[in-house]
Amino acid sequence: MIWNETKECMSRDEMEFLQSKRLVKTVDRVYHNVEFYRKKMQQVGIEPGDIKGIEDLHKLPYTTKNDLRDTYPFGLFAAPKSEIVRVHASSGTTGKATVVGYTRRDLDIWSECVARALTQAGVTRDDIIQVAYGYGLFTGGLGAHGGAEKLGAIVVPMSTGNTKKLTTMMKDFGVTAIACTPSYLLHIAEVLEESGSIPEIKLKAAVCGAEPWTENMRKQIEEKLHIHAFDIYGLSEVMGPGVACDCEYHKGLHVYEDHFLPEIIDPETLKPLPKGETGELVFTTLTKEGLPLLRYRTKDLTSIDYSPCECGRTLARISRFKGRSDDMLIIRGVNVFPSQVEAALLELGGTTPHYMMIVDRKNNLDTLEIQVEVDESFFSDEIRGLENLTKKIGHAIQNAIGLAAKIKLVEPKTLERSMGKAVHVIDKRKLV
Amino acid sequence: MFIKQLSVFIENQEGRLEQVLEVLKQEGINIISLSLADTSEYGLLRLITSDPAAGQAALKKQGFSAMLTDVLAVRLAHQVGRLQEILSFVCKAGLNVEYMYALSNKEGDASIICKISNGDEAAVLLKSKEVELFSQEDILRIFC
Numbered sequence: 001m002i003w004n005e006t007k008e009c010m011s012r013d014e015m016e017f018l019q020s021k022r023l024v025k026t027v028d029r030v031y032h033n034v035e036f037y038r039k040k041m042q043q044v045g046i047e048p049g050d051i052k053g054i055e056d057l058h059k060l061p062y063t064t065k066n067d068l069r070d071t072y073p074f075g076l077f078a079a080p081k082s083e084i085v086r087v088h089a090s091s092g093t094t095g096k097a098t099v100v101g102y103t104r105r106d107l108d109i110w111s112e113c114v115a116r117a118l119t120q121a122g123v124t125r126d127d128i129i130q131v132a133y134g135y136g137l138f139t140g141g142l143g144a145h146g147g148a149e150k151l152g153a154i155v156v157p158m159s160t161g162n163t164k165k166l167t168t169m170m171k172d173f174g175v176t177a178i179a180c181t182p183s184y185l186l187h188i189a190e191v192l193e194e195s196g197s198i199p200e201i202k203l204k205a206a207v208c209g210a211e212p213w214t215e216n217m218r219k220q221i222e223e224k225l226h227i228h229a230f231d232i233y234g235l236s237e238v239m240g241p242g243v244a245c246d247c248e249y250h251k252g253l254h255v256y257e258d259h260f261l262p263e264i265i266d267p268e269t270l271k272p273l274p275k276g277e278t279g280e281l282v283f284t285t286l287t288k289e290g291l292p293l294l295r296y297r298t299k300d301l302t303s304i305d306y307s308p309c310e311c312g313r314t315l316a317r318i319s320r321f322k323g324r325s326d327d328m329l330i331i332r333g334v335n336v337f338p339s340q341v342e343a344a345l346l347e348l349g350g351t352t353p354h355y356m357m358i359v360d361r362k363n364n365l366d367t368l369e370i371q372v373e374v375d376e377s378f379f380s381d382e383i384r385g386l387e388n389l390t391k392k393i394g395h396a397i398q399n400a401i402g403l404a405a406k407i408k409l410v411e412p413k414t415l416e417r418s419m420g421k422a423v424h425v426i427d428k429r430k431l432v
Numbered sequence: 433m434f435i436k437q438l439s440v441f442i443e444n445q446e447g448r449l450e451q452v453l454e455v456l457k458q459e460g461i462n463i464i465s466l467s468l469a470d471t472s473e474y475g476l477l478r479l480i481t482s483d484p485a486a487g488q489a490a491l492k493k494q495g496f497s498a499m500l501t502d503v504l505a506v507r508l509a510h511q512v513g514r515l516q517e518i519l520s521f522v523c524k525a526g527l528n529v530e531y532m533y534a535l536s537n538k539e540g541d542a543s544i545i546c547k548i549s550n551g552d553e554a555a556v557l558l559k560s561k562e563v564e565l566f567s568q569e570d571i572l573r574i575f576c
Contacts, residue, residue: 374441374497381439381501381547382530383469383476409474411443413495 003119007258008313019261020053022286027051030292033078036071037294058272062295065098068237073099079289089137090236090335100236101290107146109287110239113256114147117245121205121230123177125152132166132180133210135159139240140210144179147242163191174202181333182213186364189224207232209241210333212321237296238283244318249310252317259287262316264304267325278303280325281318299326329425331359332366336401338424341370344400348392349377356415360428368405370397373412433555434502435568436484440477441497452477452496459490464575465545467533480535480545482572502551505535505566508542521561527554539574
């Protein structure tokens with residue numbers, strides 16, 4: 001099933017024509033409505049008239065997460081506040097949130113994209129879908145919710161946190177589809193397995209995203225639950241979940257190119273790479289009104305395949321991610337930068353102690369342990385003092401990254417030092 | 433009035449305590465008394481030694497977190513109820529004992545090391561009650 005055949009099965013020529021037309025409009029919009037982009041374009045000496053189509057894309061300036069932070073909160077919005085109907089926010093690299101805004105039309109298009117993704121996963125208006133992403137500032141919950149409603153399915157807005165209620169309703173309602181993070185779904189599968197309830201559920205499809213996962217995890221989910229699992233991709237800056245999703249052939253994630261123009265660049269030289277090569281994924285939004293972005297650097301490393309897919313769609317496909325060009329971690333669906341942890345520790349002690357973040361996946365749930373070296377400024381000769389210190393660090397970290405971490409105090413000079421750039425992360429999940 | 437205690441942070445790992453003691457041995461430092469407080473992940477070693485400052489320097493050089501803390505060393509007569517009596521002074525003054533451990537004494541008396549919530553107030557209080565406190569010099573003279 002294809003949700004929007006006209007758009008999803010266009011010929012390459014038609015698609016490029018449409019993208020060019022929309023790019024010109026977007027450039028015009030940001031030049032006239034966003035001071036940041038007007039200045040950036042003037043700096044490199046280009047005007048909206050210089051951009052005639054996607055062949056001119058390389059002339060445009062890049063946008064990074066830092067630009068969103070520097071213009072916090074609404075500096076990059078290209079629509080008047082009266083037109084913005086919703087904001088979401090994700091964590092920034094050093095504590096300040098990245099705020100994104102949507103007009104009513106933006107929300108409609110977002111729902112359209114998620115509806116396409118759900119259709120790719122075989123979900124229809126006859127299904128009952130549990131949305132088990134967090135609802136709130138995070139784009140996961142409300143994003144998936146809007147798409148499922150657009151599709152016409154019965155939406156059960158579970159959010160996260162109550163697995164018992166989720167599994168009970170899954171059985172009682174005869175839920176047929178679920179949207180959540182892959183690690184949470186594996187956890188749900190185990191809970192169902194333990195209670196012997198897998199034969200009682202009617203689940204047939206899962207649309208999972210918001211964190212990296214492997215082909216092995218997908219197979220594990222599919223075998224445990226006897227369902228088909230799909231990989232949905234998105235980032236709040238560009239829109240949220242539903243920027244791309246894989247189809248039943250699982251040969252890459254179809255990008256909804258009529259709304260998000262992808263390109264691959266070399267993260268070092270910042271030059272576009274030839275088709276098919278692996279590099280950093282960059283998106284230019286083509287229809288967004290609230291927060292249109294020119295050449296937004298996702299820092300995700302991948303490659304793009306433009307050949308038509310066996311499923312009938314001609315939408316370009318991005319391959320499974322091969323890592324990131326920065327040090328961002330995704331833990332339980334939350335974006336975490338080591339710099340946030342560092343800033344929190346600095347605030348506590350006045351000096352930055354040496355620390356190491358150890359990310360692991362136990363029983364299919366991500367765990368984060370932060371080991372902190374106990375130096376002069378932190379040390380106490382009382383156990384109570386050390387316990388208070390552990391708690392204080394724990395609170396500061398939770399405030400900074402929005403995740404609970406296990407804090408472990410270790411002796412000075414015991415954490416690994418590297419010669420060049422400091423290594424502050426050990427990721428044992430082996431996701432790439 | 434106070435004596436210096438050497439406090440060392442030790443991770444719960446095989447051989448760490450032995451390594452601390454090895455460093456002190458190399459420096460020719462005598463251990464007079466010690467207490468080891470342990471949690472599931474780390475321990476706190478508290479030591480009364482013949483040369484606390486040298487001990488701290490040597491341990492820091494070897495990468496240990498070591499600090500000097502002021503504690504009270506109290507002489508106790510071998511007498512039923514003496515410790516209880518001393519603690520009753522402390523409690524009545526609204527002070528708390530943070531930790532306490534025994535100190536061996538060649539002169540035949542019992543003695544204890546203790547850290548009390550307000551050290552200065554506790555020292556003045558105990559002196560006014562004619563409780564004998566050892567000084568750093570006493571420690572070297574009597575115990576080493």
